[in-house]
Amino acid sequence: MGDGKGNFTADSNTYYAGNPSGIIGEATGVSETPSNVVLARLNNLVPHQSKNAALDYLTWTSFGATALLNQTNPAPTAPSVFPSKTALAVSANNAAPTQQLTFTATVTGVIAPTGSVSFTSGSTTLGAASLTNGVATLSISFPTAGTYAVTANYVGDANNQPSSSNPASVTE
Numbered sequence: 126m127g128d129g130k131g132n133f134t135a136d137s138n139t140y141y142a143g144n145p146s147g148i149i150g151e152a153t154g155v156s157e158t159p160s161n162v163v164l165a166r167l168n169n170l171v172p173h174q175s176k177n178a179a180l181d182y183l184t185w186t187s188f189g190a191t192a193l194l195n196q197t198n199p200a201p202t203a204p205s206v207f208p209s210k211t212a213l214a215v216s217a218n219n220a221a222p223t224q225q226l227t228f229t230a231t232v233t234g235v236i237a238p239t240g241s242v243s244f245t246s247g248s249t250t251l252g253a254a255s256l257t258n259g260v261a262t263l264s265i266s267f268p269t270a271g272t273y274a275v276t277a278n279y280v281g282d283a284n285n286q287p288s289s290s291n292p293a294s295v296t297e
Contacts, residue, residue: 129204206286207235211242213277213290222297223266230254230261230277234285241280246273272296 128134209232216227228251232238242261243253254261256279267273274292281287 129202206281206284209234209238209279209281209285209288211277211279211288211290213275213293215275215293215295218293218295220267220295220297222270223268224297225264225266226295227262227264228275228277228293230263230279230290232256232259232261232279232285232288236284238279238282238285240282243278243280244275245278246275251275267295267297270297 212231212233214229214231216229217224220226228244230242230244232242238259239256241253241255244251244263244265251265252263254263261277273295275295276292277290279285279288
């Protein structure tokens, strides 16, 4: 069985293979031909846990046909998302106050990342940008002189986990 992550594991479920008469009751007064047994059993169904009773009762062994029924198969689960990596570059590490700077976040993953990246400095969100071919850019300026540590935060998507860059330091 596939585990949804590209690996295969042994099937731990149990399967029924054999004469279902002990499970669903007898088809009485009907000649024993494959079609009559099936029709009689389909006409005399008793409640059963399966969602497809017709498949459960299309089993007969005396004529060489046996259906394997998986009564305990777990529901499928969504595959795991893959890790992503976010790198951040800045157009200049030293700038004059109010000088426009461009921050470029590059997000990589096993499957091409989509979505957006937010850019923060401490607890302040500087802005957000959508990814295009794994790249998001934001142009900003800082209003006062100082040293700022800016981080790019990828929010993740259906295939990729969120990730954050190392801080890029800018001095104005």
